[in-house]
Amino acid sequence: MSEAFSKDNAIWEESVPGGGHCSFVMKRGTALRLTDVAGGANLCALFYNTDEKLERYNMPDTLKAQHTAHLTQGFVLYSDMGRVLASIVADSVGWHDTISGMSNAVSVERKYGKVDYQQARNAMHRNARDSMLIELGKWGMGKRDIVPNVNFFSKVAADEAGGLHFQPGHSQAGDFVELRFEMNVLVVLSASQHPLDPNPDYVPKPVLLQAWRCGAPDAHDLCRNFRPENVRGFHNTELLFR
Amino acid sequence: MAIVESKLKSEQACYEHVLPAGESWLHEVKRGQVFRILDLEGNQAVDTLFYNARDPQERYSAVDTIREQGNLYLAAGSRLLSSEGNVLMTIVADTCGRHDTLGGACAAESNSVRYAIDKKYMHSCRDSFLYALGHCGCGPENIPMDKRDLTANVNFFMNVPVTPAGELTFADGISAPGKYVEMRAEMDVMVLISNCPQLNNPCNAYNPTPVQLLIWDAAA
Numbered sequence: 001m002s003e004a005f006s007k008d009n010a011i012w013e014e015s016v017p018g019g020g021h022c023s024f025v026m027k028r029g030t031a032l033r034l035t036d037v038a039g040g041a042n043l044c045a046l047f048y049n050t051d052e053k054l055e056r057y058n059m060p061d062t063l064k065a066q067h068t069a070h071l072t073q074g075f076v077l078y079s080d081m082g083r084v085l086a087s088i089v090a091d092s093v094g095w096h097d098t099i100s101g102m103s104n105a106v107s108v109e110r111k112y113g114k115v116d117y118q119q120a121r122n123a124m125h126r127n128a129r130d131s132m133l134i135e136l137g138k139w140g141m142g143k144r145d146i147v148p149n150v151n152f153f154s155k156v157a158a159d160e161a162g163g164l165h166f167q168p169g170h171s172q173a174g175d176f177v178e179l180r181f182e183m184n185v186l187v188v189l190s191a192s193q194h195p196l197d198p199n200p201d202y203v204p205k206p207v208l209l210q211a212w213r214c215g216a217p218d219a220h221d222l223c224r225n226f227r228p229e230n231v232r233g234f235h236n237t238e239l240l241f242r
Numbered sequence: 243m244a245i246v247e248s249k250l251k252s253e254q255a256c257y258e259h260v261l262p263a264g265e266s267w268l269h270e271v272k273r274g275q276v277f278r279i280l281d282l283e284g285n286q287a288v289d290t291l292f293y294n295a296r297d298p299q300e301r302y303s304a305v306d307t308i309r310e311q312g313n314l315y316l317a318a319g320s321r322l323l324s325s326e327g328n329v330l331m332t333i334v335a336d337t338c339g340r341h342d343t344l345g346g347a348c349a350a351e352s353n354s355v356r357y358a359i360d361k362k363y364m365h366s367c368r369d370s371f372l373y374a375l376g377h378c379g380c381g382p383e384n385i386p387m388d389k390r391d392l393t394a395n396v397n398f399f400m401n402v403p404v405t406p407a408g409e410l411t412f413a414d415g416i417s418a419p420g421k422y423v424e425m426r427a428e429m430d431v432m433v434l435i436s437n438c439p440q441l442n443n444p445c446n447a448y449n450p451t452p453v454q455l456l457i458w459d460a461a462a
Contacts, residue, residue: 059305060346060394063410065355069344070408080389082351082362095408099314099344101305106327144390146325148305158404162314162340195309233355 002089002180002214002221005033011211016043018204019123021131021190023138025050026181028241031089031214034207036153039173041205042194043152044102044128046145047077047085048186053141055081059098059148065229069158071096071150074226076182076233083237084230085185087223089214090178093171097151100164102128103195112202125202131190139186152177152207154194166196180214180223182237246318248335248424250276250458257457263450264365264439266374270295271427274460276334279398279435280422283451285415287400287438289347289367291392292322292330295430298380298387300324304343304394314404315340316396322425330431335424338417342402344410346394347371348440357442368392370436380432397438398423400445412443 003009011030015037016022026032034043049055058080066075073091076084088096108127115125129146136145153171156164191207193199217224217234224234252258255278261267263286271277279288294300303325308314310323318336321329346352349368353361375387399417404410439450 054389058346058352060344061349061352061355064345064402064412065352067410068408069404069410078352078355080349080351080368080392082349082353082355099305100309101303104327143299143325148303148394157406157408158314159406162404164308164312164314229355232359235359236351236354 002217005031005210005212009212009214011213013208013210016189016191016207016209018191018206019126021135023135023186023188026185026187026211028181028183029214029216031178031180031212033176033178033210034152035176035210036171036173036205037208038205039171040169041153041171041207042192042197043207044132044190044192045150045152046132046147046188049079049085050184050186053139053145053186055079056145056147057085057150062098065233066227069099071098074223076223076230077150078233082233083240084182084233086179086181087217088177089180089223092175093153093177095155095170096177097154097156097194098148100151100156100194100196102132102149102190103192104129107195111200115202126192128190128192131192132188135188151194156196164196166194166198168198180217182234183240244318245337245339246335247337248278252456254458255456256459259455260452261435261437261455262452263437263446264370265437266370267435267455268374268378269433271431271433271457273427273429276424276426276458277433278422278424278456280420280454280456281338281399281417282419282454284419285399285417285447286451286453287440287445288398288453289436289438290396290398291371291434293432293434294324294330295432298385298391298432300326300328301391301393302330302396308343314344316343317341322396329428331425331427333423333425338399338421338423340416341423342397342400343394344404345397345400345402345412347436348438353442361442364441365439367436367438371434374434412445414444415447
């Protein structure tokens with residue numbers, strides 16, 4: 001059974017300021033808690049198999065394998081190779097978006113105006129797509145590696161006619177979601193406002209990252225048994241580590 | 243679910259091709275040309291990707307397309323946006339009513355997860371996409387393309403309803419023999435199609451069938 005977060009198994013923690021971006025590797029058997037410190041955060045995220053970066057998070061495969069259009073506890077993040085990159089082992093939020101993409105230079109300037117470094121120093125306006133490109137560049141990757149992302153802490157639901165609805169105030173201060181990594185995963189993050197967030201002010205919120213050693217999941221694991229598809233997804237994943 | 247019929251006559255098309263199920267097709271549609279996909283026998287999913295023909299790093303973005311139109315489903319009037327926020331194609335006619343862009347393409351590996359481990363050896367859209375890319379030199383410099391260039395695609399004629407509670411299902415198709423979707427290229431666009439061979443769910447009514455592809459010049 002994989003272990004919950006405690007002071008004894010913690011590896012590191014870091015606070016990503018609002019608008020900040022970062023990338024790092026999480027090894028199989030480690031976990032990451034993402035905490036919305038102030039309320040109203042959005043964390044744009046992409047995931048890659050760090051040993052073979054052509055293998056990456058696949059939104060359609062994640063959704064159709066688990067018959068869902070949103071993410072919460074129990075669901076896993078599938079790669080395009082039928083393997084599980086990470087499992088959502090705990091979640092106080094209840095809905096994370098993966099269908100609405102990320103902000104870009106045009107959308108941020110249109111919504112909040114252009115505020116550059118010369119004017120505002122590190123309070124400059126950043127956008128998610130350029131932040132992801134900067135982080136991907138650190139690993140020799142680029143535009144071709146950008147695929148539909150996860151927006152942790154954000155809810156976008158569709159009505160019967162397919163109309164999209166962003167829910168303001170969805171995530172509260174202290175809300176968190178925990179990811180257990182089932183492979184060695186390159187994690188790329190941007191703490192940027194959701195592109196459908198109607199707030200007219202540029203106020204991206206910070207996110208606290210806390211990593212720990214949790215161990216691999218056993219046969220009774222919640223995410224493994226959440227759906228029959230996931231049993232096969234974990235089987236495919238574990239073949240990599242035999 | 244606006245139904246918009248086309249005024250174009252098939253005998254005036256400058257290009258016509260019947261694509262059997264399980265085959266791929268990679269073809270440039272020039273700016274201003276109109277491209278039609280005709281569901282000959284009904285309920286046939288047509289997995290489709292679009293690239294800027296001059297720079298294939300700019301490609302169709304499903305999430306930007308649905309976010310900017312505020313709706314999950316593609317229909318007449320939908321503008322298919324690129325990863326750079328430009329319009330690749332505008333859907334100008336559609337007699338089906340709606341098309342999916344969340345369901346992605348079937349692949350050997352995802353079939354093993356979704357249905358059974360041994361389904362890995364069945365033919366899939368991603369194999370068709372990779373076959374086409376493996377045999378092409380793409381773009382002005384004959385740039386090789388590969389799996390890095392495959393992203394979330396459009397599934398024309400496929401019905402993947404999402405509920406307000408956030409569930410997703412593969413439902414019986416709403417297409418029928420003779421239904422079509424037509425789009426105008428807003429830049430020179432490379433179109434990559436896999437005529438879906440999936441036999442494990444109702445997306446092709448368990449009977450994958452051919453589709454007809456037609457192109458008209460801008461003046462037509």
